[in-house]
């Protein structure tokens with residue numbers, strides 16, 4: 001009998017990102033948007049290592065901040081205050097939307113989402129959490145159940161599942177589950193569908209709706225205008241909390257500090273990870289509305305993790321925020337139009353079915369030119385997937401891009417200091433890779 005644990009270990013080998021296992025890159029150096037492998041080959045890192053290194057590689061300001069912190073005091077437990085941790089929390093309070101001024105630190109995006117769910121449940125006294133089918137919220141037992149991507153969710157739920165994790169349909173326009181004739185119609189239909197799901201699940205049983213402001217690994221899909229406002233209104237109507245998962249979309253990725261700020265809506269809780277330190281040291285957390293924070297303090301809920309808010313990570317976080325403030329978010333906003341314009345040129349390929357994104361987070365989705373259908377069942381990649389070949393051929397041309405889930409797309413998320421010239425080189429490489437595969 002197949003050993004399921006073995007299957008999981010095999011899946012964690014990054015075949016998808018590097019072609020065959022023999023081809024998996026070993027990266028040893030990085031500078032800005034460029035990374036170098038152990039044979040001295042350079043690549044433009046248009047995935048920012050899983051959407052993490054927003055400030056770019058080798059930023060001396062972040063490195064120096066970590067060094068300085070380590071030389072003073074490397075670790076202070078969460079039961080004590082620490083000046084760097086306090087500074088980062090107050091800096092975050094300044095930039096988070098609305099009044100989300102109370103910060104709870106954790107270590108990874110999965111744990112941040114689980115903490116947010118725990119807080120929402122404690123505050124509302126309700127258990128269910130609604131998330132979208134096209135979503136990724138993590139791979140631990142709880143966050144894996146929240147995730148819509150069936151590959152992750154089913155791998156996790158083979159063993160255990162978070163109770164009360166229910167799903168609803170995403171407002172995607174390409175291969176849409178809705179039959180909408182305009183973005184406005186899509187926003188309305190998708191929001192009406194959410195209201196229907198809430199009524200069927202029982203509004204009083206639902207603690208929160210959890211969504212990524214722009215879908216991340218599941219396809220860099222922005223919501224149609226007005227969708228988020230409609231969802232906010234529905235949550236208010238039924239007394240359900242709204243949680244924004246900003247693990248990918250935070251820290252300049254979509255051209256603002258947080259992706260939700262491109263929607264002009266304020267959530268009740270906001271989770272973050274990755275870009276908070278540009279991944280120089282792991283750090284994540286939840287920004288919480290003060291009413292919720294006050295309730296949690298009163299209820300005496302006392303949960304935390306040893307490495308949450310680690311001072312080295314907080315030092316990296318403060319320095320990363322400085323770097324974002326010092327022109328990087330502005331650059332992300334300024335480069336976005338050029339990236340979009342260049343990616344739209346790829347639509348000339350019959351195999352390119354859709355190009356979409358926001359800021360510096362974009363997806364190119366492929367389609368079989370013969371049939372107009374996806375090449376493969378989106379969730380079953382038996383190795384014979386031309387999109388995988390596009391990723392490999394792009395790498396051969398010196399550019400790293402991400403693979404999405406479903407695996408019918410590639411995702412681009414360059415570090416924020418990217419230049420127009422680097423965008424040109426990357427898109428030229430993708431263009432040539434597509435031509436070589438199809």
Ligand code: PLP
Pocket residue numbers: 107108109110111113136137138139212216217245246247248273274
């Ligand atoms: N949420 C989103 C939107 C993500 O993209 C991810 C990871 O990619 C997570 C949560 C989980 O974060 P982590 O892998 O740090 O647990």
